[in-house]
Amino acid sequence: QRKHRIAVIPGDGIGKETTPEGLRVLDAAARRFGFELELTHYDWSCETYAQTGKMMPDDGMDRLKDSDSIFLGAVGWPGVPDHVSLWGLLIPIRRQFDQYVNLRPCKLLPGSKTPLANRGPEDIDFYVVRENTEGEYSSIGGRMFPGTDREFVSQQTVMTRIGCDRVIKYAFELAMTRKRKKVTSATKSNGITFTMPYWDERFAEMAKNYPGVTTDQFHIDILCAHFVQHPDWFDVVVGSNLFGDILSDLGPAVAGSIGIAASANINPEKTFPSMFEPVHGSAPDIAGKWIANPIGQIWSGAMMLEHLGEKEAADCIVATIERLLAEGGPRTRDMGGQAGTVDVGKAIAEAV
């Protein structure tokens, strides 16, 4: 029997509530499709930070390394600064495991409420492919003349040929598997005149290898506007770390699914484990009430199965989510229902 080793990190807040539901559905899929999941749980979180002074133990990365995938809930809690919680757990995993693709589906699911007028599921169905290791999220920068009128800070955006090419290639390969076969590049080469023209150059170069793929590019300002005005234009959208970050929140917002969006941090070569997490955060305001929507977590689980080669199981989970929503199955408050986190998880698991 096929076996996959999964490191499970529920993390903080509602992550602790949605992760079990994600696992419930994964377990159902494993039984139905005949594979095994070997789970190892890690309680790394802001809570353990409060006790130990560390988000993860010193050998944390080593322990994760042997898993096939990492299944993450959410990280972050009020009182713990981002440079501790995020830069002590989330960002090092993305970077040290070279998860250079952050992949986020933007899809209008049946029954989910888009803020846009007159848009249906056929209008919004695209992927954002985000560079996930370099670019604007850089570790080179600093401050000079602190406390004086000349004080300034600077930070370098860094884009490497290797870094650009591999993520752009991923976007083209993804487009090849889709019906419309179109890749849109997010740029800002009219204003940011050293890094972004280089991005454009690498994009144009890669496009030559894929004559069957249609391409276009927009500056990030007007691209954000187009996401709202013409979401139907997009199939696969590729962007730098920052632009991808922005577009992969805006895309789900436009689709009315920001509370339920899924994401994958992928190392396509499988040299290191990839990581799967919902787009939403730890949501301190509703944590502990067991009303959080587990769909983002469950959907992320489906992306994990796809990465692990269990495509049939992955498709089944996504189809089940869509079917239950369309049929008026149980839904949490954010989707206008009354169900709790566990109700929704159970309904999906049973249907799978």
Place this chain on the structure above:
Amino acid sequence: QRKHRIAVIPGDGIGKETTPEGLRVLDAAARRFGFELELTHYDWSCETYAQTGKMMPDDGMDRLKDSDSIFLGAVGWPGVPDHVSLWGLLIPIRRQFDQYVNLRPCKLLPGSKTPLANRGPEDIDFYVVRENTEGEYSSIGGRMFPGTDREFVSQQTVMTRIGCDRVIKYAFELAMTRKRKKVTSATKSNGITFTMPYWDERFAEMAKNYPGVTTDQFHIDILCAHFVQHPDWFDVVVGSNLFGDILSDLGPAVAGSIGIAASANINPEKTFPSMFEPVHGSAPDIAGKWIANPIGQIWSGAMMLEHLGEKEAADCIVATIERLLAEGGPRTRDMGGQAGTVDVGKAIAEAV
């Protein structure tokens, strides 16, 4: 009689068509409210670049310097690269005249079509205040190891204390003049960890001087999502050069007014002239057809009058635009009508 000296640069494409309508309305306002406009026309554009090899003559900035304001149409034309057209005209004016505030109203005008469901004029009425001289649009950067696998580019974002403080102050002062008195800061300090935490610091510092102003801040990714989901949350939004650029396209897009949005590049101390331009570009696809919507240009003219101290005239122009739209006055194709550029300009000028 009060006199204002205006440098007029129609620029390229539809800029040549909308600028005369802007001037027509300004002229009507001058007669009604009793001031004089002394106009100097400059034909600087991509066309003159084709003839002379320069977007503006060597003494261009000197010539503009003595005007009270600059009234710009649009810059850019296919075949002329951005680093020539934009960096040869638009960006140097913004920067050398220290127009450090880029101000853009985001307003749902009556009768304009927002892509959002169930939103009316009372829901969308805020300003984006964008830093306009530093930040991500920097002139420090370069490329190493060209043509090899180690090739990389880098570009420094630079934020100075002076640069942050003055634009953030402007946002607070603007909020003080408004009913809701609220300033929202756009940040990304969880990912961009040298420059953005400094921005947050300066924002928090400035807020102390304005106890009567409510503040909040969001990371740019979720802020973009909120623009779509909750445009009614915002009153004044302040951001860096790049974040302000993104938000000031997204805001008008959400309000359904991206084709008619206005903008002001302001040097608040009036050491140098300020510049007023519509948000739309030169629109090569419809240039020459005289069907472009002149409202963005006319609205920019109103912002110019306000800057010149003619507040009554400015308010009158904006109110007239809103009234004509509400009453079903002539409108161009983008707003579902049949009128030409000149028809709309004339209607507004007459009503003023």
